[in-house]
Amino acid sequence: MEVNDVLNSIDIAISGMRAQSKNMEIVTSNVANARTTDDGHGMPYRRLEAVLKAETDGIGGVTVDEIVKDMRDFQKIFDPGSPQADKDGYVSMPNVNLPIEIMNLNIATRTYQANAAILKRYQQMMETTLELLR
Amino acid sequence: MVNFDANINAAIPNNNKVMPQTEKTIAEKGDFTKIVKAVGDFISEVDNLQSSSDMSIKDLLAGKHTDITSVVSAVAKADMSFKLLVGVRNKLIEAYKQTMNMPI
Numbered sequence: 001m002e003v004n005d006v007l008n009s010i011d012i013a014i015s016g017m018r019a020q021s022k023n024m025e026i027v028t029s030n031v032a033n034a035r036t037t038d039d040g041h042g043m044p045y046r047r048l049e050a051v052l053k054a055e056t057d058g059i060g061g062v063t064v065d066e067i068v069k070d071m072r073d074f075q076k077i078f079d080p081g082s083p084q085a086d087k088d089g090y091v092s093m094p095n096v097n098l099p100i101e102i103m104n105l106n107i108a109t110r111t112y113q114a115n116a117a118i119l120k121r122y123q124q125m126m127e128t129t130l131e132l133l134r
Numbered sequence: 135m136v137n138f139d140a141n142i143n144a145a146i147p148n149n150n151k152v153m154p155q156t157e158k159t160i161a162e163k164g165d166f167t168k169i170v171k172a173v174g175d176f177i178s179e180v181d182n183l184q185s186s187s188d189m190s191i192k193d194l195l196a197g198k199h200t201d202i203t204s205v206v207s208a209v210a211k212a213d214m215s216f217k218l219l220v221g222v223r224n225k226l227i228e229a230y231k232q233t234m235n236m237p238i
Contacts, residue, residue, distance in 0.1 A: 006218075007211045014207040021203065119210065126214050133221040 008059075009122045015061025016115035022064045023050050023108040027101050034096040037084050044074050045094040047101075070095055166230075173222060180215045187212035 026048050036045040046069040053065035072095045080089030187208040194205050 007214065010207055010210050010214070014203050017203050017206075018201075119206075123210060123214065127217065130217055130221045133225050 006126070010119060012059075012061040013115045013119040013122065015055065015063065017112055017119075019050070019052055019062045019064050020108045020112040020115065024105065024112070026050050026067065027105045027108060030096050030101050031098065031105075034094060034098060034101075036094055037091065044092045045096070046070055047094060047096045169226070173219075173226065176219060176222070180212075180219045183208070183212040183215050 030047045033039075033045040039045045048067050049070055050067050051065045052062050055061045055063055074092040074095050076090045077093050078089055079085055079091045082091045084091050086092075187205075190205045190208040193199050194202065
């Protein structure tokens with residue numbers, strides 16, 4: 001008896017939920033470090049982004065392939081009093097843009113909800129099928 | 135009248151072809167003990183899913199891992215397979231009862 005075929009949809013939906021929660025984690029990290037001027041190597045924090053990849057060719061779940069750094073330029077803020085200011089009085093700030101992060105957070109939340117809704121609907125479908133046995 | 139006889143003769147070989155096949159399938163599929171054995175295998179599979187869902191809940195409560203989605207997936211799988219098992223069991227018992235209540 002192949003139970004795994006029936007349970008495949010659950011795995012796919014769960015993989016989507018997992019990927020989106022990772023996305024949310026990345027957005028959290030970006031927002032938390034929006035003003036971090038030192039990433040541990042003396043450079044401002046670079047915003048991160050997840051690259052999603054299909055698990056298999058064809059029907060299958062999704063995985064977070066890798067988490068890459070956004071290599072766009074840092075923002076410059078004029079703050080001559082800061083100890084990190086360069087000779088012209090500018091401080092390099094992370095390349096995090098808060099409105100973009102909030103948008104990404106919204107996308108991640110909605111996708112997560114969509115996956116959860118699919119999981120729920122699939123369970124209902126299976127129950128409908130099992131009703132036929134009675 | 136002659137034509138009528140010919141038609142019957144033409145029809146009989148077809149019937150002979152069909153009948154043995156159905157008898158064979160009944161002999162292969164209608165074995166009740168085989169079905170019960172298959173259900174036994176299925177029970178052990180369902181039991182595995184149940185115990186893995188139990189383990190993931192215990193791990194979550196013990197703080198071993200905090201991935202709630204994997205717990206949800208394990209519980210959903212266990213739930214679904216258990217419902218299927220109960221449905222099949224009810225149907226089997228119903229069939230058994232009907233057989234036993236058959237007037238001889």
